Amino acid sequence: VSTGSGNATFTGAVDGGNTLTVNGTGTTTFTAAVGGTTPLTSLTTDAGGTTAINGGGVTTTGAQSYGDNVTLGAATTLASTGAGNITITGTTNGGQTLAVNTTGATTFTGAVGGTTPLTSLTTDAGGTVSLGSVTTTGVQSYGENATLNGTYTTTNSAFSVAGTTTLGGATTVSTGSGNATFTGAVDGGNTLTVNGTGTTTFTAAVGGTTPLTS
Numbered sequence: 001v002s003t004g005s006g007n008a009t010f011t012g013a014v015d016g017g018n019t020l021t022v023n024g025t026g027t028t029t030f031t032a033a034v035g036g037t038t039p040l041t042s043l044t045t046d047a048g049g050t051t052a053i054n055g056g057g058v059t060t061t062g063a064q065s066y067g068d069n070v071t072l073g074a075a076t077t078l079a080s081t082g083a084g085n086i087t088i089t090g091t092t093n094g095g096q097t098l099a100v101n102t103t104g105a106t107t108f109t110g111a112v113g114g115t116t117p118l119t120s121l122t123t124d125a126g127g128t129v130s131l132g133s134v135t136t137t138g139v140q141s142y143g144e145n146a147t148l149n150g151t152y153t154t155t156n157s158a159f160s161v162a163g164t165t166t167l168g169g170a171t172t173v174s175t176g177s178g179n180a181t182f183t184g185a186v187d188g189g190n191t192l193t194v195n196g197t198g199t200t201t202f203t204a205a206v207g208g209t210t211p212l213t214s
Contacts, residue, residue: 010034017041017061025049035059039081047089060084069110072096072118080104083127095119095137103127108134125162145184154178167192167212189213
């Protein structure tokens with residue numbers, strides 16, 4: 001679907017074991033579930049414009065690639081059943097929960113919750129997650145190996161990484177009264193600052209492979 005500067009709106013459910021590509025600098029809106037009955041092979045939107053995910057979830061067997069900014073209008077789950085990569089190149093905003101489930105690579109290139117904080121952000125075990133700054137009112141829970149590069153802020157809620165943590169840049173975690181838990185090894189030649197009145201727990205070695213700067 002190519003609309004130029006026009007909008008593309010899918011009001012009902014979108015299903016079918018094939019690829020869907022939406023190209024346009026307008027707003028692409030999914031009002032109902034995508035792939036909820038029959039997962040799509042892949043979903044791709046290009047750069048420019050906005051993708052509004054208002055239907056609660058997107059399920060594909062392969063990759064999901066959002067080249068534009070994403071807004072969440074409902075509690076949302078992005079899932080790939082076939083270990084496809086899930087990538088959001090633009091920003092992600094909306095006062096909703098977001099869960100990303102795939103054993104492939106999950107990548108957030110733009111800020112998450114920078115304009116409107118998410119309620120929470122979770123990723124499941126398996127695969128990897130790479131993300132810059134994230135702001136949530138609730139928990140941030142990363143179930144896999146994570147690459148961090150930015151600021152990660154919750155409102156008195158927990159922050160956790162279940163896998164290893166690689167610092168791709170200067171990293172600050174601020175949790176208010178929430179706990180911060182790093183279960184796997186933490187490495188990377190950058191700074192790590194953890195601010196909070198809760199408990200900060202490092203279960204494995206910190207800087208054992210690549211020493212932190214501070």
